[in-house]
Amino acid sequence: MPLSIRFHDQRSQNAEHSLRETVLAGFAERPKATPPKLFYDRRGSELFEQICRQPEYYPTRTEELILARAARDIAGIAGRDASLVELGSGASRKVRLLLEAMHPASYLGIDISEDFLCASTQRLADDYPWLEVHAACADFSRPMSLPDGFAGEHPLAFFPGSSIGNFDPREAQAFLANLHELLPAKGGLLIGVDLVKDRSVLEAAYNDRAGVTAAFNLNLLERIRRELDSDIEPDSFVHRAFFNQADSRIEMHLVSSRAQDVTIESERFHFAAGESLHTENSYKYSAEDFHALADGAGFRALAMWTDPLALFSVHYLQRE
Secondary structure, three states: OOOOOOEEEOOOOOOOHHHHHHHHHHOOOOOEEEOOHHHHHHHHHHHHHHHOOOOOHHHHHHHHHHHHHHHHHHHHHHHOOOOEEEEEOOOOOOHHHHHHOOOEEEEEEEOHHHHHHHHHHHHHHOOOOOOEEEEOOOOOOOOOOOOOOOEEEEEEEOOOHHHHHOOHHHHHHHHHHHHHHHHHOOOOOEEEEOOOHOOOOHHHHHHOOOOOOHHHHHHHHHHHHOOOOOOOOHHHEEEEEEEOOOOOEEEEEEEEEEEEEEEEEEEEEEEEEOEEEEEEEEEEEEHHHHHHHHHHOOOOOOOOOOOEOOEEEEEEEEEE
């Protein structure tokens, strides 16, 4: 571990055990489903960064545009003594826009993928030698606490990319309630939220022509083969993503191209031809619906920014 980073291991259990139990439970469900956090091994994290550069994938570039325009306002609301906590430590320019506007005394990156977390936080430490950089390997979808030694008053948690959409509304409110417990009174939450829009725009974003999202989805099966004892064949599944208008969400699936049995850790699972493994939801909100969700978790909306086409939104919430 590089000495310039203060590393905190907050994993509650062995990662291999966690993957095994989560995969076996998901494949046993009816219908079969796994949580999107399983995408993010090192290869999955790299593929997601490639997704963010695809022309069809509007969220990243749109959120960056919003943050670039709003960074000074965000810094003004956060205050001079704020520290910055990034949930899902990425390699994009987004957090750099905030670091340069806020000049926080300390930064904490939190991610479930240790290798990717260490690489991304080390880059920040190299590029911002004045910044005290912490890295916490943790599943931030579960209750957690700020690590010992992380300095700074009035922390601002940053949750970009509309990752809140990966939770269903009930889970999203529970996640926000966990963040409410993590932050002190008057602590802030800066969060990206994808907005409801035309189906064609949404479906194109999750079915890019280069096939990067398909590779990202299928990498889940590759990960199962790499890390668990399994004979699953990724080539016998195909990527499918579509907008479920009734539930206001994009759904991602891996669809079995034939009837087959797969073995994972000595347990056997049957797939009928056309049966799918549901790998991700991405819920889309109106601003009003999201503010109601946040209010139910104890947050008050202080500000909101969006782009000229109203594709995406960034919200500054304060813990009450």
